Amino acid sequence: MTKRKIEIMDTTLRDGEQTSGVSFSSSEKLTIAQLLLEELKVDRIEVASTRVSEGEFNAVKSITEWAKEKGYLDKIEVLSFVDNGLSIEWMKNTGAKVQNLLTKGSLNHLKYQLKKTPEQHFSEIKKVIELAVAASIKTNVYLEDWSNGMRNSEAYVYEYLDFLETQPVERILLPDTLGVLSPEESFKYLSAIRAKYPNMHIDFHAHNDYDLGVANALEGVKAGVNGLHLTVNGMGERAGNAPLASVVAVINDFLPDVEIGVNEKALYTVSKLVETFSGFRIPVNKPVLGDNVFTQTAGIHADGDSKKNLYFNDLLPERFGRKRKYALGKTSGKANIQKNLQELGLQLNDEDVLKVTQRIIELGDKKEVVTKEDLPYIISDVLDSNVYEERITIESYVLTHAKGLKPSTTVSVKIDGVLIEEHCQGDGQFDAFMNALGKVYKSKGLMLPKLTDYAVRIPPGSSSDALCETVITWKTADKTFKTRGLDSDQTVSAIKATQKMLNII
Structure with missing residues (x-):
């Protein structure tokens, strides 16, 4: 059985960077671009918007220079605008060769944002495409707000697609810009367009506002789209885009007749790097990537x-x-x-x-x-704790530490069934505890060993709120020995180590 190939376009560096508070440096963008294409093996990447900033210009230039050397230049895409050729000039100067032209996919956007007729909009788009052809730049076209266009102005969407069929356009990019579609609607609208335009290359761009990005992407593939737009870790504006890792896993496991080229083994590595560069933390329960999911x-x-x-x-x-x-x-x-x-x-x-x-x-x-x-x-x-009989227990204690006052401890110790309580001050909480303990032993005519070393550590890889090990070295007249205590509180772990010492002596 010949499998149907679905292109994966990663837009982490463009749409993903629209995540609130996220901005990649030029070198970070280049590193992520290299990993996406060489390690993760996505088919294409959208790396920036034209005319944003000098930093964006330099980032795109460095990516295209690297991509040209590697033979990836046709996989590098840039969001451009209907701006009478200004975006085309910007792209020529960066060396980028594929524009994703942002246009209006709903009549509401066209009428109320641009205040133009369909004929005016199509005429301007035609001019931009002609300028792109003259500059040897390929064109893909975004129909912004396409999902609402299908809901509220379907005739306009079809009129526009009829026009685009006459143009030298590589791909039609259909975004659910506001993340409003249900899986049922995604399948219905994309199936209708697939049936009406069987030879058109259609990409679907899902957003995740209702947490339906993965489901909608799956329905898009079932409806016959040729490509999907995804982001690492589901980054993107508002609730983000359909997450790359989840969609890849779902397609591989639920659509046996579909083939994608993404290298699953690299998903986690790339995800963690993007998390580090962006500061956008992966939830611990995020499917495939979260710390807790396995x-x-x-x-x-x-x-x-x-x-x-x-x-x-x-x-x-x-x-x-x-x-x-x-x-x-x-x-x-x-x-x-x-x-x-x-x-x-x-x-x-x-x-x-x-x-x-x-x-x-x-x-x-x-x-x-x-x-x-x-x-x-x-x-x-x-x-x-198994090596000695526990005849002595520290039953209870109160440790106090207040600014301007010496630390103090009240301790209650049970020795062979007899309870003794003492109170003392010290230079620190544990010192006060040892002084109080010394008084208990003195009342019994006994001496405590000398404390010669006190070491505290947490296990490697542990967190500061988990376990703390205190190892104390003690010296009596005839021997030196160590005891250890384990607790989440440093002083308590030292007290546990001390109780072991009391039973050993």
């Missing part, structure tokens, strides 16, 4: 993955250069823990896995984020 949180899902991949679907992370993760938290359960232990090359017996699981659940209840990198620290902390 993360199993529930333990039952991890268990099912181990038993014939029961919770897998066609959206395998490896397709997009990613890996499946198993989240650690209060709902993760033993199966998630085992998956993460396997990745780290660690093995525990069932009893220890249960203890580690309980500790992770405790942290999850406190809304702490636990990462795979935290696991060795948690294991060390839990297994460390």
Whole structure:
């Protein structure tokens, strides 16, 4: 079966840059253009609008110079205007060879914005196309507000398309400019145009105002369009454009008779680079690209993955250069823990896995984020607690720190079932805690070991709100030893390390 080829035109550098607060530098635009064409392998890219700024001019010039060397010049497109040839001159000076001419696709826009008749508009468009032909520039034509044109002035749209059929135009670009179409309407309008103009190359440009950009793009392909306009991460004005990654995945999985040339494995890499350059953050739950979309949180899902991949679907992370993760938290359960232990090359017996699981659940209840990198620290902390009998517990404490006052601590310690409480000040909260603890031990005729080193760290890859490990070195008359404590609070982790010391001595 011969598959129908759909062109993918990426407009991240033009329409995507209209995202509020986003502006790419010239070097960033060149880098993104190179990745889009060479790594992602989209068919064409729209890189700028004419006559915007000197920076835009320089960006387009650098892209066209690179593209000319690589043989990609006909893949570089620029949004131009019906401006009596000013856009054509601008393009000639940048070396760009394909214009996407912005024209009016609805009678309302034509009457109330331009205040012109269809005949006047068509005449001006004809002149711009003639100037483009003379400058060896190819022309594609945007019908701005085409979707509302089909709803409210269909006769005008067909009159305009009849005119364009007589012109040397490469592609007709039909945008849902305000993102108003439903999937049903997208299919209906595009099917009608496909039937009436079977030889016309038609691109569909969906916006995402109702979160229907992907669905509308899918219906456009079903209706017979030749190309789609998409953006990396769904960037664009208002709610953005139809997102490239989602549309690519949907077409590949749901339309077996359609072929697109996009390299899925490069989607995530390019997405993260565009996120960095733009500052436009990818939501963690964004399909295909979000941090959470290949993360199993529930333990039952991890268990099912181990038993014939029961919770897998066609959206395998490896397709997009990613890996499946198993989240650690209060709902993760033993199966998630085992998956993460396997990745780290660690093995525990069932009893220890249960203890580690309980500790992770405790942290999850406190809304702490636990990462795979935290696991060795948690294991060390839990297994460390197995080597001594816990005769001494720090039952409760109050730590105070106020400007202009010395930090103080009230601590309650249970030693062999007897509760002792003391209060002390110190140079810091932990120092005050140790002073109060010293008073408790002095009342029992006992001495604490000397604290000789105090080190704090968070696991690599962990976040500051997750786990903090405090390792304290202690010295008695006959030995030096270390204890460690693990908690999201630095002082609490030090107190936990201290409780271990009390039981060891």
